[in-house]
Amino acid sequence: MRLFAAILATCWSLLVHGADDVPLIAAASDLQTALREVAQAFQSDTGQKVEIVFGSSGNMAAQIRQGAPFQMFLSADEKYVLDLAKAGLTRDEGRLYALGRIVLFVPNHSSLKADEQLAGLRSALENSQVERFAIANPSHAPYGRAAREALQKARLWEPLQPKLILGENVSQAAQFATSANASGGIVAYSLALTPAMTKVGRYVLIRQDWHAPLRQRMVLTKKAGPGAEAFYSFLQQDKARAILARNGFAMPQESR
Amino acid sequence: MDWQALRLSLLLAVATTVLLLPVSIFAGRWMAESSFRGKILLEAAIATPLVLPPTVIGYYLLVGMGAHSPLGAGFSELFGRPLVFNFSGLLIASVLVNLPFAIQPAQRAFESIPQDVRDAAQCCGMSFWRSLWAVDLPLAWPGVLTGLTLSFAHTLGEFGVVLMVGGAIPGETKTVSIAIYDQVQSLNFEGAGSMSLLLLLISLGLLVFVNLLGRYAGRLHAYRNV
Numbered sequence: 001m002r003l004f005a006a007i008l009a010t011c012w013s014l015l016v017h018g019a020d021d022v023p024l025i026a027a028a029s030d031l032q033t034a035l036r037e038v039a040q041a042f043q044s045d046t047g048q049k050v051e052i053v054f055g056s057s058g059n060m061a062a063q064i065r066q067g068a069p070f071q072m073f074l075s076a077d078e079k080y081v082l083d084l085a086k087a088g089l090t091r092d093e094g095r096l097y098a099l100g101r102i103v104l105f106v107p108n109h110s111s112l113k114a115d116e117q118l119a120g121l122r123s124a125l126e127n128s129q130v131e132r133f134a135i136a137n138p139s140h141a142p143y144g145r146a147a148r149e150a151l152q153k154a155r156l157w158e159p160l161q162p163k164l165i166l167g168e169n170v171s172q173a174a175q176f177a178t179s180a181n182a183s184g185g186i187v188a189y190s191l192a193l194t195p196a197m198t199k200v201g202r203y204v205l206i207r208q209d210w211h212a213p214l215r216q217r218m219v220l221t222k223k224a225g226p227g228a229e230a231f232y233s234f235l236q237q238d239k240a241r242a243i244l245a246r247n248g249f250a251m252p253q254e255s256r
Numbered sequence: 257m258d259w260q261a262l263r264l265s266l267l268l269a270v271a272t273t274v275l276l277l278p279v280s281i282f283a284g285r286w287m288a289e290s291s292f293r294g295k296i297l298l299e300a301a302i303a304t305p306l307v308l309p310p311t312v313i314g315y316y317l318l319v320g321m322g323a324h325s326p327l328g329a330g331f332s333e334l335f336g337r338p339l340v341f342n343f344s345g346l347l348i349a350s351v352l353v354n355l356p357f358a359i360q361p362a363q364r365a366f367e368s369i370p371q372d373v374r375d376a377a378q379c380c381g382m383s384f385w386r387s388l389w390a391v392d393l394p395l396a397w398p399g400v401l402t403g404l405t406l407s408f409a410h411t412l413g414e415f416g417v418v419l420m421v422g423g424a425i426p427g428e429t430k431t432v433s434i435a436i437y438d439q440v441q442s443l444n445f446e447g448a449g450s451m452s453l454l455l456l457l458i459s460l461g462l463l464v465f466v467n468l469l470g471r472y473a474g475r476l477h478a479y480r481n482v
Binding site: 026029033060062171215225 | 273317319320332338340393419420423424426430441442443445448
């Protein structure tokens with residue numbers, strides 16, 4: 001009985017304790033490396049901290065609708081931000097902060113030739129040397145959509161159908177692409193640059209005009225405080241943009 | 257290693273189990289003894305978390321307890337903070353999802369008590385509480401314990417519901433299974449592997465401990481009745 005009371009008391013104290021003043025920020029999974037680095041630079045410049053939660057943009061948009069305490073939201077797909085803005089949950093329509101890029105990734109064990117025109121993939125397909133090919137699910141993952149567009153552009157989408165394995169998001173597609181059964185995959189440039197990927201394979205960038213731009217948009221929610229505001233403007237400065245560019249994102253010319 | 261997440265998971269599992277203890281005893285006993293129209297429907301409703309994908313349950317709970325629902329709106333009116341995306345919301349979701357794990361084994365155990373034993377207790381003029389304490393529980397406790405053990409273990413590993421209702425906020429809703437998923441998402445398989453191993457060892461250890469406890473207590477019980 002006493003144990004019961006003690007546990008209830010603990011739960012109660014957790015229930016009533018207020019949120020501390022470190023702003024909570026929701027960010028798309030493809031920003032894992034880059035945004036951590038930006039947050040570090042932000043902290044050493046201003047002495048302020050931010051707490052970043054990474055996840056799928058669609059999930060986090062649904063959570064913001066239900067009152068999640070995120071003060072800022074960096075989406076991999078601008079659609080989610082614009083929808084939230086329409087629903088009146090954000091300050092404004094936010095800013096474009098980066099353009100995602102995709103690469104053809106080939107693991108070390110695969111004989112696939114990685115080239116910009118995807119000619120190696122084509123000839124491997126013709127000689128039925130492709131085992132499995134990983135992309136993110138194009139029905140809801142923005143990087144999957146871009147991968148499908150690029151493959152359609154190269155007229156490889158149809159012949160590749162029986163070989164495709166779909167990741168729930170681009171991160172899972174990357175895991176699939178590195179697995180022993182895969183001949184390769186199309187993943188985010190930002191992921192291909194991480195040590196976990198560079199160790200196990202090689203990549204080649206896919207031309208930006210082969211797919212609709214992956215417009216990544218960030219926005220301050222109605223819950224934003226001064227800390228989140230400062231981080232938001234820091235992300236628009238050259239220092240942060242350089243970090244993003246170094247980690248595999250293209251910088252948008254316009255920001256609206 | 258994310259100790260904060262591990263601590264949070266253990267706290268959630270303990271709190272869920274403690275809250276489910278009275279639920280499993282009273283609901284289990286009541287379900288075992290009563291028969292009424294719609295009982296089958298109620299049993300099926302309690303079992304739904306076993307069938308539905310956890311992310312789907314999580315989504316319904318998120319909407320059901322979210323800012324626009326009467327429940328969520330009332331809670332944030334009272335406490336000035338939303339019900340979901342914090343530990344209390346996670347705990348409520350966890351209790352709901354674990355209802356079948358806690359109730360069903362207890363119910364089966366209470367059902368297996370012979371009717372004449374119950375009748376005898378009533379003939380002796382035992383009150384509800386006294387017969388629960390002196391007759392029913394000594395006979396049915398292995399079922400109750402099994403249910404609670406299952407709930408505890410299930411909560412430690414719960415993923416989909418926590419992902420949807422929690423929001424992965426460190427120290428508040430980022431449990432160890434979410435932390436492991438995070439590591440995998442950032443392609444840090446070593447970190448994920450070591451955390452998974454630790455979780456596995458802790459769960460195994462706890463389950464072995466509970467089973468040993470059950471066996472020991474069972475022997476004690478047998479001696480007393482000789």
